[in-house]
Amino acid sequence: MKLSEAKQQFILNWGVLGTQWGINRTMAQIHALLLVSTDPMSADDIMKELQISRGNTNMNVRELMDWGIVDKVLKPGERKEFFTAEKDIWIVAMKIIRERKRREVEPILGLLDQLKDIEADKGDKDAKQFIATINDIQRFANQATRAVDGMVKMDEHWFAGTLLKLFK
Amino acid sequence: MKLSEAKQQFILNWGVLGTQWGINRTMAQIHALLLVSTDPMSADDIMKELQISRGNTNMNVRELMDWGIVDKVLKPGERKEFFTAEKDIWIVAMKIIRERKRREVEPILGLLDQLKDIEADKGDKDAKQFIATINDIQRFANQATRAVDGMVKMDEHWFAGTLLKLFK
């Protein structure tokens, strides 16, 4: 297989994976494209490569920057803006996980607290079960958070390993 | 807040959360409904509660059964089928994670292996970087898998704790 073909495949499949996890196809594809590109790319480069419109490119690049996994880069003497992706997959993953937690999980956890405040007799079996379920979800969320924090620590190991490679 | 209102809120918000993670709204809502219901529910019960069609109900209940987080229950003397959700959130979470891995992540990991097989000179910088990126993703996937397996072990702790509560 040729390199260009392999990159193409990677980008396409990364897009599908993104879709399945609630991330829009183009955003995932742009991310994949920048991940496998050695040099920063301009909006025009991205448009051409992925065959998408300027508006679409702009929106999704900005969204990727909001997630902190793509950065704007300026080249001396060039008017255009260029973009580059964070290449360390660990950092990418951690940023995505944390951002999703912040945006999507935390709001619902706040709500759950409110939902436990129910008008019901002490003996009400239904109410008890409901509260127990909510409690379990909250406990689970806490455990998962701790697990992720644990992974962030593993991050340092990884990073150390990556650094080592540079000196080989 | 009243119990019925709290359940309603829970179901609605669980549906939104599902959507954001690539799970369809109705599926998440049915799951939430069964999670907070003490007794098994029939298709008619679900239709009425969530105001959805029979076909929609049927499809999504079956999908939930495929995921292994909803079970069919038969009541003696009743023709209808009833459904009930796995109530232990840990088990639910583990089943979802494993299923998503199996369905969505593993296929792409298989592909990645193929993509590393590139025709290129040994010195080709672009090809090297591409392969390095793929390797990093694979390494990350392995680490994540191990982390999840670690969480499954925590599962036993949790389960022990839940059992304990029963004897209090």
Next chain:
DNA sequence: ATTATTTTTCAGAATATTTTGAAAGTTCGA
């Protein structure tokens, strides 16, 4: 200040996903 270049916005178009509902299929008791 004017003009050329680039970025951003957003209404409407295109596409993708979900839902409905009625018909076909299944199951089971009489």
Next chain:
DNA sequence: TCGAACTTTCAAAATATTCTGAAAAATAAT
């Protein structure tokens, strides 16, 4: 074997999401 009760299927409709492209806004060079 028949028919009532229930479940499944799936084409078409409804809905939701994403994408386009041209106009407006911003930016920088002359």
